[in-house]
Amino acid sequence: MLLDRTVDLRRYPLEAPGGAAWNSLIDRVRADLAADGCSVLPDFIHPGAQEHLRDQGSSIAPHAHYDVETVNVYNTAPDPALPEDHPAHHTFPRGNAFVPRDRIPGEHLIHRLYTDPAFQRFVAACFDLTELHELADPLAGLCLNVLRPGNQHPWHFDTNEFTVSLLTHAAEEGGVFEYCPGIRTPETENLGDVAAVLEGRAGHRIRRLTLRPGDLQLFRGRYSLHRVSPVTGGTDRHTAIFAYSLRPGVIGSPERTRQLFGRLTPQHRATAVRADLLLD
Template sequence: MGATTDLDVVDTGRYPVSEPESPAWWAVVERVRAELATEGCSVVPDFIRPALHEALRAECATVAPLAHFDVETVNVYNVDVDDDLPQDHPARTPMRRENAFTARDLIPRDTIIHRLYTDSRFQRFVAACFGLPEVYELADPLAGLCLNVVAPGKGHPWHFDTNEFAVSLLTQEPERGGVFEYCPEIRSASAENFADVKAVIEGRDQQRAHRLTLRPGDLQLFRGRYALHRVTTVEGERQRHTAIFSYSERPGVVGSPARTRQLFGRVLPEHRARAVRVDELLD
């Protein structure tokens, strides 16, 4: 796990992350586990101290302009379409990807989100919430921690994450829209369930998606590798900013070169080596 740092950014009165194994710590962990089991997602409101919400917003707003913007037509797996795929395959359904990402190497180490991502006690808390003995920061130098930027009039289309589970923190909410929608456990490590995925992205199964409106400082935990999810179109004048904390159950996980270039506009030697794959699912 990462190096221990100061956790004064967390509202430790409500969420004693710095006191692992204490009764209060276990109370929070057990609540999150129960919500993950029943809803596929858990939100820890005001995880960041309310007094620091403006600092959190300002730090992320400063790096938001560094995000890689490249509106393009993609599919739910963010992969090239193989000519051999059946005509009714969900990968053949085009969508517009309009959001942008600021990569980890552009986020200063003294920011709230970087300090939190690398903190060993926070990682222990995350692992416990997902019922894991340990979690690892991604070996990916760009995708381990990033800021998701969704501008007004744009959204983040249906997709899956490359890591098994997702942890995120809303840092700036839009005036309207920008609702998080997700379909928990729509696929598994051994079953793609293409028909179910296709029904959702084509709008034929609108009942399956859960809708969630997040507030600044809220910590969100869910299994993004297996949950189809998106952010609806942002309305108004203000961008939607979300810090994405990517961890894995094993060390050395790195994103694919194709998806890395798609998200960040560049590829590093670590991506060409592709040290570790999580599974054999489409990305």
């Protein structure tokens, strides 16, 4: 019932795994991800549900934790012991805000979609996985990103290996998604390449996407440096972020959680399962 009312199943047959249309779609998404770490499914949410999706997002946007901070791409504290040319020394103002999972009602479309078994099966297949897990993080597993006019989400890496996002409200102007696919790996930070992008010496590595409401984006954000350009005009940009992991129990670091949500939960104070040993 959820998928029937929400997803354009004629284009995206989530309810028919293994069929010809399903296999063709999965092959296309996997090819996109292999080529540049990103795949976009236009109008994944059918037009009849997009207004409802937008209104629900607008209703919870006031619950977003908003703060302007100075951050680096790893969201780590300043470390004078690092070499002078280390990309962690490049800092940016971050003025976006996040509504955490525990402030998103369970009946909202994004919450129901995030936990829907058919949707999770589809996402796992797109990333060529036998299974995936919702983040154990009670705040970051599902959130609504709120980007107000005049603000941006600066260059960063995601905590989880891959991210699935859904634009629910477009900015009047700006708010372009920019990314550098595969700029690091699970084993190597590739600090020189990251620094080159931050210093404006590697514009050729940057790819740009202008997303529309209802578009679903599958993205390898753990290994691709990315940002959202400044929003201009008179409207916010809202994006639902569905965070899954290859391993159960993954929780964000206390420092980053406090940056994004302004608070911690008991789970963040316990020993968390991390996906790898990258800086963050």
